[in-house]
Amino acid sequence: MFNTVEILDDGTVRFIDQRKLPTEEVFVDCCDCDSVYNAIKDMVVRGAPAIGVAAAAGVAVGVNCIDTEDMDLFKIEVNKICDHLVSSRPTAVNLFWAIERMRNLVAKSSADSVSKLKGEISHEAAKVLKEDREINKSMAYIGAELIDDGDVILTHCNAGALATSGGYGTALGVIKAAHEQGKNIEVYADETRPFLQGARLTAWELLKEGIKANLITDNMAGYFMNKGVIKKIIVGADRIAANGDTANKIGTYSLSVLAKEHNIPLYIVAPLSTIDRNIPDGSHIPIEERPEEEVTHIKGIRVAPEGITIKNPAFDVTPHKNIAAIVTDKGIIRAPFDKGIKELFNK
Numbered sequence: 001m002f003n004t005v006e007i008l009d010d011g012t013v014r015f016i017d018q019r020k021l022p023t024e025e026v027f028v029d030c031c032d033c034d035s036v037y038n039a040i041k042d043m044v045v046r047g048a049p050a051i052g053v054a055a056a057a058g059v060a061v062g063v064n065c066i067d068t069e070d071m072d073l074f075k076i077e078v079n080k081i082c083d084h085l086v087s088s089r090p091t092a093v094n095l096f097w098a099i100e101r102m103r104n105l106v107a108k109s110s111a112d113s114v115s116k117l118k119g120e121i122s123h124e125a126a127k128v129l130k131e132d133r134e135i136n137k138s139m140a141y142i143g144a145e146l147i148d149d150g151d152v153i154l155t156h157c158n159a160g161a162l163a164t165s166g167g168y169g170t171a172l173g174v175i176k177a178a179h180e181q182g183k184n185i186e187v188y189a190d191e192t193r194p195f196l197q198g199a200r201l202t203a204w205e206l207l208k209e210g211i212k213a214n215l216i217t218d219n220m221a222g223y224f225m226n227k228g229v230i231k232k233i234i235v236g237a238d239r240i241a242a243n244g245d246t247a248n249k250i251g252t253y254s255l256s257v258l259a260k261e262h263n264i265p266l267y268i269v270a271p272l273s274t275i276d277r278n279i280p281d282g283s284h285i286p287i288e289e290r291p292e293e294e295v296t297h298i299k300g301i302r303v304a305p306e307g308i309t310i311k312n313p314a315f316d317v318t319p320h321k322n323i324a325a326i327v328t329d330k331g332i333i334r335a336p337f338d339k340g341i342k343e344l345f346n347k
């Protein structure tokens with residue numbers, strides 16, 4: 001098995017380079033805040049929970065570079081590191097959640113020296129990573145109860161180990177847990193243009209796990225739904241609003257409309273750290289626009305004419321009315337989602 005994010009003994013943050021997968025399995029080592037920022041922005045590491053863990057680790061490795069014994073000065077510098085990392089990508093709320101957790105730790109710490117506070121920060125980052133693995137494993141088994149023997153499941157983007165710190169993942173974690181339970185399942189993975197997380201990453205993970213899988217292009221999904229092949233759709237999430245509206249990889253909204261037309265349940269799988277209770281609905285979720293080259297080029301080769309205007313929104317919002325259930329680490333909720341989400345946080 002591989003680790004998506006790893007914190008080495010000296011604090012170095014190691015990522016498997018997801019831009020290079022599946023043809024090359026290489027790692028990127030980050031020894032300062034800037035290199036972690038770039039790894040998130042350039043999608044060396046991607047997927048909402050993985051970005052959160054990476055950011056926490058980025059704070060820890062970043063503070064090691066602060067050269068002062070003055071506590072007030074140190075805290076000012078920590079905040080600058082947090083401000084920088086949090087600006088790397090706008091949609092996945094796990095990034096904001098993780099940075100907030102690190103800021104809170106610093107604000108509440110009673111450490112009487114900078115070196116002690118540095119120790120607490122690196123301990124907290126390691127905790128964020130460990131909890132992510134544990135949460136995803138238990139969430140996978142909670143969600144697996146939705147899967148029946150013989151199910152054919154469509155998934156979009158990559159919501160596997162690569163989208164978390166490692167281990168199970170979110171949506172793909174549910175599929176892995178069902179497979180481990182001995183259920184006979186088959187997966188259809190959308191290639192997920194333009195960054196090809198499905199073709200490059202999900203297909204790679206499914207092969208490694210020995211799960212029966214088919215790779216399709218995004219525009220084939222409706223065809224297979226219409227033929228009655230797809231029984232369930234399971235995807236992850238980058239941000240879930242208080243009413244259950246869910247931002248996920250661009251194309252998820254279209255799948256949800258097709259799913260409704262064909263009476264196929266669409267399930268979202270995400271830890272509580274993906275739920276943003278500060279926003280009432282999906283219209284408040286910031287949608288990232290990614291570089292034009294992701295659309296105009298494939299593997300560095302231009303496939304579109306020079307001069308054409310490009311749109312590249314990386315996410316869309318699926319309205320809660322198109323979602324059958326949301327699987328979290330605290331249980332499965334169904335409509336009305338606003339009530340279910342409130343209850344989850346009071347558990």
Ligand code: MRU
Pocket residue numbers: 046047048049092156157158159160163164169170171197235236237238248249250314
């Ligand atoms: O742009 P990405 O690859 O970071 O987008 C990732 C997704 O949209 C995933 O589906 C989402 O983060 C959930 S994965 C646990």
